[in-house]
Amino acid sequence: MGFLQRCLARSLLQGQRSLGNPERLKPPLPTWGLLYSTGVPGLQERTLIAVKPDGVQRRLVGDVIKRFEQRGFKLVGLKLLQASEGILAEHYHELRRKPFYQELLRYMTSGPVVAMVWEGYNVVKTSRSMVGETNPAEAKPGTVRGDFSVHVSRNVVHASDSVETAQREISLWFRHDEIVDWDCCDHNVMYEL
Numbered sequence: 001m002g003f004l005q006r007c008l009a010r011s012l013l014q015g016q017r018s019l020g021n022p023e024r025l026k027p028p029l030p031t032w033g034l035l036y037s038t039g040v041p042g043l044q045e046r047t048l049i050a051v052k053p054d055g056v057q058r059r060l061v062g063d064v065i066k067r068f069e070q071r072g073f074k075l076v077g078l079k080l081l082q083a084s085e086g087i088l089a090e091h092y093h094e095l096r097r098k099p100f101y102q103e104l105l106r107y108m109t110s111g112p113v114v115a116m117v118w119e120g121y122n123v124v125k126t127s128r129s130m131v132g133e134t135n136p137a138e139a140k141p142g143t144v145r146g147d148f149s150v151h152v153s154r155n156v157v158h159a160s161d162s163v164e165t166a167q168r169e170i171s172l173w174f175r176h177d178e179i180v181d182w183d184c185c186d187h188n189v190m191y192e193l
């Protein structure tokens with residue numbers, strides 16, 4: 001029996017067990033497909049996280065993924081790519097007049113990046129605090145930048161800074177069919193559903 005089937009079977013079993021006690025008058029547990037339409041709003045907030053070329057070179061991809069999985073977020077998009085100047089020019093459009101802009105593009109095209117889309121409650125704000133301050137000198141220990149970097153020009157990872165920016169960045173880095181919608185079995189444990 002597959003993982004999802006086991007979860008479904010457990011959910012159905014819990015429903016049957018409730019027949020023998022006074023709790024039975026409560027409405028049945030939601031099925032997996034309905035989880036997102038009940039309970040906590042905003043469960044499907046998404047953000048773009050990217051391990052930058054220095055992070056990939058230093059084999060930090062697994063550590064970054066581990067932190068987001070461990071925190072309880074759901075991976076819905078993942079790819080390794082050599083980013084073009086075009087995509088980076090759009091991504092960093094707001095910084096185009098900064099003195100470090102050309103060097104930033106050079107660094108971001110110096111090797112592959114791992115782009116990811118993570119989903120979950122308040123994921124944009126939470127991932128910014130997991131990643132830490134832009135300048136690693138100010139990033140707290142325990143954050144990605146605070147644990148793995150020392151200079152602002154090599155700060156290992158990108159995280160979208162608002163829900164609106166996240167939407168724009170996700171559609172820049174991922175085609176619609178590269179995002180996978182899937183139901184995660186631990187969601188009724190992680191959230192009040």
Ligand code: DAT
Nearest residue numbers: 095100104133134152153155157158159161
């Ligand atoms: P963040 O990545 O925390 O959202 P940002 O959007 O202000 O920060 O800047 C984007 C990236 O540009 C940042 O991660 C690293 C680089 N950068 C920012 N300030 C810099 C500086 N003063 N010198 C060199 N690179 C800088």
Ligand code: MG
Nearest residue numbers: 158159160161
């Ligand atoms: Mg930014």
